[in-house]
Amino acid sequence: MIIKSADVVVTSPDRNFVTLRVVTDDGLTGLGDATLNGRELAVVAYLRDHVVPLLIGRDAHAVEDTWQFLYRGAYWRRGPVTMAAIAAVDVALWDLKAQAAGMPLYQLLGGASRTGLLAYGHASGRDIPEIFESVRRHLSEGFRAVRIQAGVPGLTAIYGIAANTTSPGNAGKRYDHEPAQRAALPAEEDWDTPSYLRHIPTVFEAVRAEFGPDLPLLHDAHHRLTPIQAARLGKALEPYDLFWLEDCTPAENPEALRLVRHHTTTPLAIGEVFNTVWDYQLIVREQLIDYVRSAVTHTGGITHLKRVLEFAAQYQIKSGMHGPTDISPVGMAAALHLGLAIHNFGIQEYMRHGPLTDTVFRQSFTFTDGLLHPGDRPGLGVTLDMEAAARFPYQAAYLPFNRLRDGTVHDW
Numbered sequence: 001m002i003i004k005s006a007d008v009v010v011t012s013p014d015r016n017f018v019t020l021r022v023v024t025d026d027g028l029t030g031l032g033d034a035t036l037n038g039r040e041l042a043v044v045a046y047l048r049d050h051v052v053p054l055l056i057g058r059d060a061h062a063v064e065d066t067w068q069f070l071y072r073g074a075y076w077r078r079g080p081v082t083m084a085a086i087a088a089v090d091v092a093l094w095d096l097k098a099q100a101a102g103m104p105l106y107q108l109l110g111g112a113s114r115t116g117l118l119a120y121g122h123a124s125g126r127d128i129p130e131i132f133e134s135v136r137r138h139l140s141e142g143f144r145a146v147r148i149q150a151g152v153p154g155l156t157a158i159y160g161i162a163a164n165t166t167s168p169g170n171a172g173k174r175y176d177h178e179p180a181q182r183a184a185l186p187a188e189e190d191w192d193t194p195s196y197l198r199h200i201p202t203v204f205e206a207v208r209a210e211f212g213p214d215l216p217l218l219h220d221a222h223h224r225l226t227p228i229q230a231a232r233l234g235k236a237l238e239p240y241d242l243f244w245l246e247d248c249t250p251a252e253n254p255e256a257l258r259l260v261r262h263h264t265t266t267p268l269a270i271g272e273v274f275n276t277v278w279d280y281q282l283i284v285r286e287q288l289i290d291y292v293r294s295a296v297t298h299t300g301g302i303t304h305l306k307r308v309l310e311f312a313a314q315y316q317i318k319s320g321m322h323g324p325t326d327i328s329p330v331g332m333a334a335a336l337h338l339g340l341a342i343h344n345f346g347i348q349e350y351m352r353h354g355p356l357t358d359t360v361f362r363q364s365f366t367f368t369d370g371l372l373h374p375g376d377r378p379g380l381g382v383t384l385d386m387e388a389a390a391r392f393p394y395q396a397a398y399l400p401f402n403r404l405r406d407g408t409v410h411d412w
């Protein structure tokens, strides 16, 4: 199974996606997701100019050797662009290997360890009635766990709240927490940590009272708090029994989690912006987290994220793979196969893609009674319709940024 050609497909149905397509001499096509939200074209150039020429003529079965060749061979290691590019190659090769074996990929990763993957959706609202309505809609769609993001009095634009987009071409359409808006410049949002810290516990008190003790509730602080602020929030949320508090402090400072951990028993999740096992060394060994948030797409593919999760398993830490809409259906399929196979699966984030995305990527995964399953087609179970993809050319889109009330740029 020799790699005959590879190309990078950029398409923008509902949002931008970057997909690596690897074709072998025996006619199989493997897919890998390389989407890096708001910086997509950097990964396109990395793949097209520096990786694709190295793949031609290689043995497509040599997954581990190709991973090490691309990682160590570049000399310049790690970082989101490099690791997304390597991930795309890795997932495409796993897809090819499983297609060649005539098996769904999870079988090659050890087989199914469970019947399906518990998924959580994104409930949100500017106020309590909107949040309740959003939770009820998610429950009616079958979700058995929800993330809760809330508006904060006095702030106008906040991460994670569904809104009517002002993005050209989609104006007025409701979007659920798709923060990257199509425009030449990023949107500016506002932030005030004291207002947020006062308000969020009242939201969880109301949600628990309304929906009872059994519903798993999650919350994302999106890297905006100092260690002592995060510790205070974790303590304040303890009565409401969160499934996790996510990204409570900036990811660059893993030691910050020591202080948070010493003060609260609220479970902690982090890692969507990490991209290697080395980012996890300290926080896993010291048992400072409970869930690994990395996505296959941004962590060097299945080969490398499996390594992270096996390391985490030794410390009773589980998976909570990143699954926003910027993880393409190809990246999502990879996550589902890996999640089904590993022992220490925790929960899977699941945001539905828009209807146009489903016309470009034909998928085999199912969402039944709150559980995701990757399906049983050989390989990843995703095909890319090239004609449909060509109808949606790339459109510039950026993640927003934050300013405090005095104009200071803050973590978004």
Ligand SMILES: [Mg+2]
Residues within 6 Å of the ligand: 220, 222, 246, 247, 272
């Ligand atoms: Mg997050």
